[in-house]
Amino acid sequence: MTGPVDRRLAAPQQPSSTGGARAFRVLWTGQLFSLLGSSAAAFCLALTVYSETGDASALALVVGASSLSMIYLAPLAGAVGDHFPRRHVVCLGNAVLSVVSLLLAWQVGQFTAAEGDGFRTILLLVFLAGTAKAALSTTLSATVRELRSERDLSRINGLTSLVETIPTVSGPVIGAALYTTVAPAAVFAFEAVTFALAGALAATVRWPAAERPGRDRRLRPFAGARRGFRFILADPGFRTLQLVYAGVNFFAGLATAVVTVYVVTSSTAGTEEWNLAAFTVAGPVGLLLGALVVLTVGGRGSRAAVIVTALVLGALVGRLTPALVAVPVVWFVAQLVHQAGVQISNAHATAVWQERTPRHLQATVFGARRLLGQGPFPLAVILGGVLADRFFQDGAALPEAAGAIVPRLAEDGGGPGLLLALCALGQAALALLLAASPRVRETVRRP
Structure with a gap:
């Protein structure tokens, strides 16, 4: 498969503006409901597992099973x-997730009643749910180009990002309300209802027919996955774009492992909990702010300049500044940025990716893109924990040496702050590499 051939396939006729727009609205309304249930259930599951086991590693296994x-x-x-x-995949995916949620409701009830029994079953169900969500999320990303004919896909992605972010806050x-007033199992029953509702809404609309030229009727997921990787790796611009984002996510993983430690150790006595709570809340609020910005002004300016500027500001203001300034208000604003x-x-x-990937390959390519871009993140989180414990503790050799240049790094929280600063510089350097690549600039240019 070659890049130019695939690019020619990427621009078939536009979907019906009326039918596609209505399907889009109904589909993402259902997605809003299902994400609301998922966010509530994820909170409940973390609280249940930790309260029953008192073991941070058990909590990490639950989170890891889903993300992996x-x-x-x-x-x-x-x-x-x-x-x-795609309609069948969305409906079936939601139906599977609804059943898994009901099984989790039953198993969580057994888990809390039996003092920890059934933890392996919970891990298995969480893993299955993550697999179904992978199929559902890649398919949903592919439907955006199939259902909407707007030229400015950045704004449409701002809208979908807003839908995906609102549930992380509410x-x-x-x-918490269901967990404290009813029972933990009720939260998963609520999640099951939201998935069923999302699937039912998707089944009510008539989607425009999608072109799938030369599709092999046999289901061969491994061959399909290889096709997605080949599509990305055959194009120099896509290769560089994926390499940069893989590096950015690697440094993001390292920072994730240490940022909580930094906030706690850098806080004055008695303020740790409040500072960490404010910092944590700033995360979803910043996502909402970013989605609103894209939704409002997504079509303006050079796309390459916007991507690079957002990455650089996120690194230097969002990570480097708080590492060098021990002021909680600055941490909050930095996390927003x-x-x-x-x-x-x-x-x-x-x-x-939506513009330049053939519509009949979008879910396949988006799946490969997720692995190539986000694959380093879980491994980096583990590595970051190890580095923070062994080389970036307060008083360790590296922070002490850095403190001779930047005195803040020799103070409380300076060890984790040094690792946070290095991650920020790494991300900024990769963003500048993106800006310097003419092939990437041509790839991200609006058609």
Whole structure:
């Protein structure tokens, strides 16, 4: 498969503006409901597992089981999503997730009643849910180009990002209310209802027919996944874009492992909890802010300049500044800027892939893209924890040496701050590499 051939396939006739727009609205309304249930259930599951086991490693296993399947099985899930009609994949995916949520409701009830029994079953169900979500999310990303004919896909991605972010703020509140007033199992029953509702809404609309030239009727997910990787690796611009985002996510993983430690150790006595709570809340608020910015002004300016600027500001303001300034208000604002930058750069980058990937291959390519771009993140989180414990503790050799140049790094929190600063500089350097590549500039240019 060659890049030019695929590019010619990427621009078939536009979908019906009326039918596609209505399907888009109904589909993403259902997605809003299902994400609300998922966010509430994720909060409840974390709280339940930790309260019953008192073990941070058990909590990490639950989070890891979901993220690993969503990232590392994404290429296979995307190939499956492209093989079948997207409407069927969305409906079936929501139905599977609804059943898994009901099983989790039952198992969580047994888990809390039996003092920890059934933890392996919970891990298995979480892994299965992550796999279904991988197929569903890659298919949903592919439907954007199939259902909407607007030229400015960046703004449309701002809208979908807004839908995906709102539940991260309100979902935990709903989860906490149900958890404390009813029972943990009720939260998963609520999640099951939201998935069923999303699937039912998707089944009510008539989607425009999608072109799938030369599709092999046999389901071959591994061959399909290889096709997605070949599409990306055959294009120099896409290769560089993926390399940069893989590096950015690697440094993001290292920073994720240490940022909580930094906030806690840099806080004055008695303020740790409040500072960490404010910093945590700033994350989803920043995502909402970034989505609103894209939705409002997504079509203006050079797309390459927007992507690079968002990455650089997110790194230097969002990560380097708080590492060098021990002021909680600065941390809060920096986290807002960082998460807004993530949202803005991702929305514009996703628009590039939607424009230049053949519609019948979009779920396949998006699955491969997720693995190539996000695959380093979980490994970097683990590595970051190891580095923070061994080389970037307060008083260790590296922070002490850096403190001779930047005195802040020799103070409380300076060790984790040094690792945070190095991650910020790494991300900024990769963004500048993106800006310097003429092939990337041509790839991200609006058609």
